[in-house]
Amino acid sequence: SQQGEEDPQALSIQEGENATMNCSYKTSINNLQWYRQNSGRGLVHLILIRSNEREKHSGRLRVTLDTSKKSSSLLITASRAADTASYFCATTWVRHSGGYQKVTFGIGTKLQVIP
Amino acid sequence: DGGITQSPKYLFRKEGQNVTLSCEQNLNHDAMYWYRQDPGQGLRLIYYSQIVNDFQKGDIAEGYSVSREKKESFPLTVTSAQKNPTAFYLCASRGNSPLHFGNGTRLTVT
Numbered sequence: 001s002q003q004g005e006e007d008p009q010a011l012s013i014q015e016g017e018n019a020t021m022n023c024s025y026k027t028s029i030n031n032l033q034w035y036r037q038n039s040g041r042g043l044v045h046l047i048l049i050r051s052n053e054r055e056k057h058s059g060r061l062r063v064t065l066d067t068s069k070k071s072s073s074l075l076i077t078a079s080r081a082a083d084t085a086s087y088f089c090a091t092t093w094v095r096h097s098g099g100y101q102k103v104t105f106g107i108g109t110k111l112q113v114i115p
Numbered sequence: 116d117g118g119i120t121q122s123p124k125y126l127f128r129k130e131g132q133n134v135t136l137s138c139e140q141n142l143n144h145d146a147m148y149w150y151r152q153d154p155g156q157g158l159r160l161i162y163y164s165q166i167v168n169d170f171q172k173g174d175i176a177e178g179y180s181v182s183r184e185k186k187e188s189f190p191l192t193v194t195s196a197q198k199n200p201t202a203f204y205l206c207a208s209r210g211n212s213p214l215h216f217g218n219g220t221r222l223t224v225t
Contacts, residue, residue: 044216048213103160
């Protein structure tokens with residue numbers, strides 16, 4: 001089953017504008033992560049927020065987490081053309097037995113930043 | 116340099132043949148994962164392994180098999196039972212928390 005679902009699926013903005021992407025998930029989680037993927041490449045980790053955190057910053061990135069609504073948002077401020085990529089949220093939950101950490105991804109938001 | 120290596124980058128096979136995708140990591144990570152990505156889609160979990168000699172089915176394990184005989188290696192076999200094997204396959208490993216990804220193998224089956 002798909003855990004995260006990003007919204008919007010595609011976003012096109014002008015350089016310098018802010019970009020906001022949202023993610024919703026279905027079950028309880030240990031943490032939520034955001035990743036970036038350039039076309040045809042692997043994913044790169046951007047930021048992790050734990051289930052007991054509400055907001056986290058890293059450079060131009062700001063992530064919020066609302067566990068009551070099972071949702072998260074990623075804000076990229078002052079966007080640059082180099083931010084053009086797909087962005088995915090991923091949720092981690094730990095199975096009660098064996099300690100297995102299952103990490104599942106949403107369908108992603110394709111961001112285009114126009115110079 | 117530590118990282119994850121997937122090989123080959125492109126792989127072509129005829130329908131009905133099994134094919135094995137390689138994934139090697141030198142990050143000393145215990146956990147490893149295989150995902151499948153279809154065009155314009157997200158990642159779907161195929162198999163994951165928390166430790167050597169143990170692995171768990173993900174959400175779309177049918178038609179795939181894995182082994183974890185060594186910590187560094189987690190090969191994925193796409194069998195002839197997989198109905199739509201053409202896809203981009205991504206391997207990842209995990210230490211404490213974030214996943215580290217390889218650059219993927221694009222498999223085309225005709």
